[in-house]
Amino acid sequence: MSASHGTAASPFKQPRAVWAVAFACVISFMGIGLVDPILPALAEDLHASPSQVSLLFSSYLIVTAVAMLIVGWFSSRFGAKRTLVIGLAVIVVFAALAGTSGSIDGIVGFRAGWGLGNALFIATSLAVIVASASGGFGGAIILYETALGLGIAVGPLLGGELGEISWRGPFFGVAVLMAIALVATLAFVPALPRPERRSSPLDPLKALRHRGLLTMGIMALLYNWGFFTMLGYAPYPMELDAHQLGLVFTGWGLLVAAFSVFFAPRLQARYGTAPVLYANLLGLGIVLAVIAAGVGTPAVVIVAVILSGAFIGINNTLTTQAVMLVSPVERPVASSAYGFLRFIGGGLAPYVAGKLADATDLSVPFYLGAATFLLAIPVLASGHRLLRAAETDTGEGEPLTPVLTPVGAAPRGGTRPVIVVVGGHDGAAATVDTAARFAQDTGSPLEIVHVQQTAVVEEQAVDTETADQARAAVTAHLDRLAALDIPVTGQILSSVGDHAAAGRVLARHAAEVGARAIAVGRSPRGPLAQFADGSLTTALTHAADCTVVLVDPEHTPRPLTSATLSELRAEAH
Template sequence: MADAFHQPKAVWAIAFAATVSFMGIGLVDPILPAISNELGASHTQAMLLFTSYLFITAIAMFFTSWIGSRLGTRTTLLIGLALIVVFAGLAAAGTSVDEIIGLRGGWGLGNALFISTALAAIVGAAAGTSRGAIMLYETALGIGMAFGPLLGGVLGSWTWRAPFAGTAILMACGFIAIVTMLNKPAEKPARISPWAAIRGLSNPALRTLALTAVFYNFAFFAMLAYSPFPLEAAAAAGGGELGSMGIGSVFFGWGVGLAITSVFGAPLLTRAFGLVRTLVITLIGLAVVMALLAVFHTSLVGMIVLIVIGGLLQGIMNTALTETVMEATDLPRSVASSAYSGVRFFGGAVSSAVAGPIAAALGAAAPYLFAVIALLLSIAMLGIGHKHLSRVTRPHLSAEAEAEAIAEGDEI
């Protein structure tokens, strides 16, 4: 572990930018009710801030391995960072929710380009073996996922514009750091076909796991993107008010749980039970949590406890599913990761788009019940395609290779 913290300045520059980039995923969560109230937007419109971001990210992920092979790692990183700075800054100055929804799409494109190449950049700039750099990347991921909602809550308690502006400023600092500290590599990357990731889905094992991930991510974002609204309603029913800071604190607990189990808990479970069995057990646990959220959505304490438990389970699921993807095929890891990430982000985009209308039509508990159905479908996908996962028995990678597999899947 000590090797992770003895790295060149270039590695630290990328790690800093990666942390802020991962923060951007949950940053918007605490300010959704505020945006809804101040801009006169419905819950459905506010949640489209996630939909546009995830939809564009999903499309871009299919082509990031090709773009990186054409432009090079450093250039791809800088383009991604520049796009985030521009679109996050413009979102901070937005005057309507529709305008911000469109700008979040551009932000998603930048995030896809940056995240997909950050690991390769860190490993390429690392001193000595890659293990320390990979673990530093994992640390950045965990910190970003945990502190994103908290930062959004702190800044959002002042104004909903502040989290967007804060992201733009921090990413601009990351851009400057990479420009000044990361040298352009002497060797050009190997060329990859623009259709490599899409063709990769013809592999039955990858297709099985991608479909599993679509339904799982529907449930993941039902919790992340929809829950701020019933949380706020439950607090109001009890005579209180959570506000951006309160919601951010709840999802900080969620993010800490996710970070801990993704890095430490999941490897222990997968070694004990195997990858596929761990996936099934965790999906069942998440289905129970979602069902309980449907029952206790009017209880503030109940929701907070269940959201944190959900984060613990989702950390296990993210790591185990990504590792299974990397183990299940003989495709190049960059291609498998692009295909898998592209498909699964569509699940999140659909969830964010339909949760609001479902709640409006069928009641506040309905999105969680639909999430239960999605998780059961995810289990069904594993059952139907189990015969294609013969390569996956028990993890047999080294600790370094396991960490690399986790990171290449972007673990979201």
């Protein structure tokens, strides 16, 4: 039974603070792709070998990796906005210095400084966008994903166009655009509260003692080794100019963005995280082996690089999600530990590839990269049980997610409840109140399930609300309904991953408690977000054995038909 359906709030109707950070995200995501089209030009103009030019990646990524260990401590001490501003300022300065440099060694050094700024920025950007968003986090996540897609796709194109003028163009282009983003961030982003607990620089390293996090981190290290081998060395055998290279990597970037945002969640929902990652890593290994075997044929390399974007987009999303699924530590700490290992792999790969290419030939680094993709498969398999347990909530291994946590009195057995599912948005109270009247009409107890979601976008993961905020929201519902003459209980569903996965968990829970019906409000996220990461309501409707009642949280619901009420009352007796 569905109530009237209003129009979901547009994800693009956001405060200026969100737009300021989103613009900076576009430029940040351009970072690597912007430089790729000018690699051959750098080698020619500065009389450097490909192995020397590859150090642009190594210095940038290794410094980013080490900095990931301290960004959590830095942000907890100085605040998210200040961390963001410092990161942007560092990028502006070192990107400009790289553009003025006259030697490859100078550019490599300045790229290291750029990596420090990048670490400070990426560790806080998603959290700042979510905290500054209006009308719930869903629109902010869509905006962040849009910025990601634009940056990845447009970066190589802009780099190719500016690189046609001069290899210095992309560096100065980043400096100018980031300076604009810096001014906008200073002007529009408000000061945000600091975390109650200050983290330690040692927390990420201590977190790696947990087997699940270490296993996924090593897998990510091997994956990024192969990835950055391709990114750092594939431009040379293509034998293209900067403009043409920009077009090739734009095609690659479009596939990365599309498969990361739209296809990865759907493949995961159908086949599970581990099976998709196994197939994906195998596919990447084959692609890199094809590049190695066809390194003397530019067309083979071009097609293989573009196609690799699909695999890379899937891997980027699901690897981060796998880390968050098995990690028993706080999200920022897990992200820092994971980032440290993955960026180390990405930083070492171009350096080693250069040494191998100088000592042998250009195909050998690609064969090694293919081998690292394949080696990541047994590493992932060693943590398969933990990952599978986390997805299916079997109670094995590390603390799992999704997890239902009672708030107040635990639900009592014996009477079939009506379950109402809500999130942290403005329409939650209306949905709960409607479900309460429905429970009264059917003589059922009411169980409120508040979904606390962890958003995962590329390598970033952020809790959309704290545990205290989720608990306070459920408590407010319980207090408001205390005067009703029906038993009311509350629970929090902590979920990592797509919304469809949460819907399936709720359907399983409803079956376990013998729920008479499930009431759920219309999603405020809109059709684009639901297409990207799945619809909780759709998954719930397909998987649930009981009646699912849809109500609109933004409008006064229509009353249930007498036929539906009669059916549910008959079930109660």
